[in-house]
Amino acid sequence: MGKKLDFAIGILNGAIGDHLVRTDNGLAIEMAFMKDGAQVAPADAAIGPRVVVLVHGLMCTESIWEFPDGDDYGARLARDHGYTPLYVRYNTGRAIFENGEALSTLLARLVAAHPGVLDEVLLLGYSMGGLVARSACHAAATSGAPWLPLVRRAIYVGTPHQGAPLERVGRAVSRVLREIPDPYTRLIAEIADLRSEGVKDLGESPIRGEDRVDADRAAFSLREPTHPVPLLPQIRHRLIAGAVGEEPWMEALFGDAMVPVTSALGRRTSAPPCEVTILRGQTHATLPHADAVYEVITEELSGGERP
Amino acid sequence: MKKELRGVKALLRDAVHHGSVAVERVQLETARRPFAILEAIPGVKVPAAIVHVIHDASVTGTHAVIRAVNGAVHGLADKALVEVETVVPPTAPREDPP
Numbered sequence: 001m002g003k004k005l006d007f008a009i010g011i012l013n014g015a016i017g018d019h020l021v022r023t024d025n026g027l028a029i030e031m032a033f034m035k036d037g038a039q040v041a042p043a044d045a046a047i048g049p050r051v052v053v054l055v056h057g058l059m060c061t062e063s064i065w066e067f068p069d070g071d072d073y074g075a076r077l078a079r080d081h082g083y084t085p086l087y088v089r090y091n092t093g094r095a096i097f098e099n100g101e102a103l104s105t106l107l108a109r110l111v112a113a114h115p116g117v118l119d120e121v122l123l124l125g126y127s128m129g130g131l132v133a134r135s136a137c138h139a140a141a142t143s144g145a146p147w148l149p150l151v152r153r154a155i156y157v158g159t160p161h162q163g164a165p166l167e168r169v170g171r172a173v174s175r176v177l178r179e180i181p182d183p184y185t186r187l188i189a190e191i192a193d194l195r196s197e198g199v200k201d202l203g204e205s206p207i208r209g210e211d212r213v214d215a216d217r218a219a220f221s222l223r224e225p226t227h228p229v230p231l232l233p234q235i236r237h238r239l240i241a242g243a244v245g246e247e248p249w250m251e252a253l254f255g256d257a258m259v260p261v262t263s264a265l266g267r268r269t270s271a272p273p274c275e276v277t278i279l280r281g282q283t284h285a286t287l288p289h290a291d292a293v294y295e296v297i298t299e300e301l302s303g304g305e306r307p
Numbered sequence: 308m309k310k311e312l313r314g315v316k317a318l319l320r321d322a323v324h325h326g327s328v329a330v331e332r333v334q335l336e337t338a339r340r341p342f343a344i345l346e347a348i349p350g351v352k353v354p355a356a357i358v359h360v361i362h363d364a365s366v367t368g369t370h371a372v373i374r375a376v377n378g379a380v381h382g383l384a385d386k387a388l389v390e391v392e393t394v395v396p397p398t399a400p401r402e403d404p405p
Binding site: 028 | 310311312314315317321329332333336337
């Protein structure tokens with residue numbers, strides 16, 4: 001399939017991917033490693049001792065990582081640091097914890113298929129991908145999955161650790177419309193509520209199933225929630241946030257235009273000490289393929305071993 | 308590609324079905340208000356009630372037909388896809404030249 005069609009299906013999955021899964025629709029994306037637009041089974045992946053797992057964000061595919069010249073963070077990490085890139089494609093409309101569990105299973109299959117080969121797994125998540133990576137780590141820690149001890153670092157690029165206000169505003173508007181006793185406003189609310197579980201999860205960014213908020217009973221709050229699940233202390237975490245402008249007020253008000261800086265830096269997360277970086281002049285759309293981000297990744301990789 | 312085609316077909320069927328259900332509900336609810344007012348006026352109560360029943364029946368009937376046709380088109384498209392798959396077998400992988 002062409003990249004444009006793949007991207008369109010990625011958008012569709014982000015919008016109504018949970019419905020596609022429920023109805024067993026052939027357009028639903030199954031989580032897999034991808035190479036040149038085709039799925040690669042974990043056993044068939046040609047890997048070295050160090051791999052970087054790239055997890056894309058909502059409504060996109062692995063092509064979001066591409067620079068205009070066709071390069072990407074994975075290819076650069078292979079060239080400069082000897083990592084084998086593994087690009088994950090998944091249905092971003094499913095709940096974050098479901099994708100986290102699927103990623104944990106996929107990585108477990110990878111480790112099982114290449115016994116004794118892997119020495120390090122580097123997780124690189126963009127936007128929702130960072131939450132999926134965190135959720136996978138949590139699932140692996142709970143189930144004792146064999147790949148987790150191989151993870152020394154996780155890098156989150158524009159990840160809304162405390163949720164995205166756009167979803168919370170959307171939820172509030174939908175709730176107000178539903179309360180108005182008019183069939184047309186209720187219809188608009190119903191159409192708005194068709195958005196996928198993945199989109200709804202971005203309100204609070206729950207990485208466990210039990211932390212998910214029922215949209216009908218959610219507290220009517222636009223504030224960022226305090227996240228109940230801390231970042232795993234045995235991993236070195238690097239949090240990268242974008243900011244649309246150079247001025248502090250622009251940074252505080254708009255973040256990277258989608259994710260507030262406080263959310264991307266997990267300031268209300270009970271987190272172990274971790275490195276944070278704010279990249280001014282980078283929007284949410286530019287973060288997955290920006291030289292400045294790659295410089296931070298390079299700096300992180302040359303920053304020493306596990307703390 | 309067949310999987311995707313079948314997916315698009317199923318999605319269109321779902322969209323028409325759920326859209327029809329939603330529009331039917333909106334049309335019935337929208338009509339309920341003016342009919343409720345008319346049915347409260349002693350002089351026109353009975354004829355208004357009759358027109359209300361006819362209106363609701365025609366709306367429900369129209370949407371039932373839309374959903375039935377949608378289901379039939381879905382069935383036909385299924386058969387057409389099977390026919391296409393029978394007539395045009397999947398292309399064999401191309402062999403590299405020696």
